[in-house]
Amino acid sequence: MRNLLKIIVRYYFFFLFLLLEAVSIFLVVQHNSYHQAQFINITRSVEGFFYTNFGGLREYLVLKQTNLDLNMENTLLRNQLDGLNRKMETSTGFIYDSVPRRQFSYIPASVINSSTNKQFNFITLDKGRHHGIEPEMAVISAGGVVGVVYAASGGFSSVIPMINRDFRLSAKIRRNGYFGSLSWTGTGYDLAILKEIPYHVDIRLGDTIVTSGYSAIFPEGIMVGTIRDFEAEEGNFYTIAVTIAVDYKNLSYVNVIRNLLRDEQLELERISGND
C-alpha cells in the first residue's frame, strides 16, 4: 500500500493527466448519449444570456438580406392567400365545421448562436419552454427545413440542424412522391445525402426534395433542397446528393412548428402497434 502511494506521488503528473483526461472523455461521451439533456440545459441558459447580445449585433449586419427574404416570403404568402380566397368564393362544397381544426401552429424565434463547422452542429434559439417550445418540434425558416428542437430551457432552446451527423429526416422527391431517409455526411454545410430511393425511380438533376410528413414532427411538403448529383449504390438503391435549401451561414429568423395533433397521432399509432 505504501509503495502504491509512493508511486502515485512520484508520478503524480501522469496520474493527474489520466484523471483529467478521463473526466474530459466522460463529458464527451455523456454528451453523445442524447438523453442527458440536463447538463446542456444549464450551460445553455448561461450561454444563451451571453450570446443574446452578440446575436443582436450579427442580426443587424445581415438586416438587408433578412428584409429581402421576408419580402419574398410575404409575396409568396399573398399569392397563396389570393388563390385560396378564389377557391373559397367559387367552391360550392359543404362546410362541415365552422371552426376548422388546425394541425400546426407556428412560433417565431431568432437564432442567437449557431455553428456550421463541426461534425455535431447546434443552433440556439431565443425562445424556450415559456414560449411553448418543447423537444421534438420542427424548426423551419423561409428557405425550408432547419432542424428539430433537441432541448429547451425556460428562455432558450437548442436545435439539431440538418447539418448534424445525428440528424435523420424522412424526405421525398416532390415530382413523383418516392421517399427516403435524409442524413448529413459531415462534409460541407450545404450538402446532405438522401438514401433508400429504389433503383427504378426516375430521378433528374435539380429535382426538389421536400419533407414526406411521415413523422409526427414535420408537416408534409416543406422544402429541403434540390438534387445535385446521384449514383446507383450497391444493391437496389440510389445515393442522392442534395443541396440543402437553407443557408446555415446566414440564418436569423426561424419558425418553430408545434403539431397540435401529435399526441393524438402517436397515441393512435401506439394502440395499433404501428410504430
Place this chain on the structure above:
Amino acid sequence: MIKLFTRNIIRFAVLVLLQILVLNNIQISGHIVPYVYILFILLMPFETPNWLLLVTAFALGLSVDLFTQTPGMHAAATVFMAFVRPYVLGLSAPRDGYEPGSFPRLYYYGFKWFLRYTVILVLVHHFVLFYIEVFRFSDFFSTLLRVLISSLFSVILIMLSQYFIYRK
C-alpha cells in the same frame, strides 16, 4: 509574482473571448477553424508546476467547450497538450538550459525555436481535438487533412501574434 499572475488571468480571458467570438466564426472553406486560444498554454512560464499546468489547461479547454456546446472535447485536447509540453520543452532546450527570468517566447529564444515548439504542440492539440470530434477512425485521412490545414492556420496566427503583441 502578482503581476505575472494577473497578466496570465487577463491573457486567459482575452484568448478565450477572441476564440469564441471571432475565430470560431472564421471558417476557411467551410469547416476549417484556427484554434489560437492554446497560445495560453504555450506562453505559460517555464517554472509553472506540472499540476498547475494540467489544471489550467483543463479549465481553458472547458471554458471554450462551454461556448461551443462540446463539453469535454477541447478540455481533452488541451490537457493532452499540457501533458506533452514539459517533454517538448525538455527535448528542445538550449545547451545550457533555459535562462531564469525568461519566458517561452519568440522574443527570448528566436524564431526557429519558437516555431518548432509551436508546431509540435499545435499538431498534438489539433490531432486529439479533431479525432475526438469525429470519434471514429473510418474517415481517417479526411480528418487528418483537416488537422493539418487547421494547424497551418493556427501556427501562422500564433507566430504573427508574437510579432504584433509581444514585441517589447
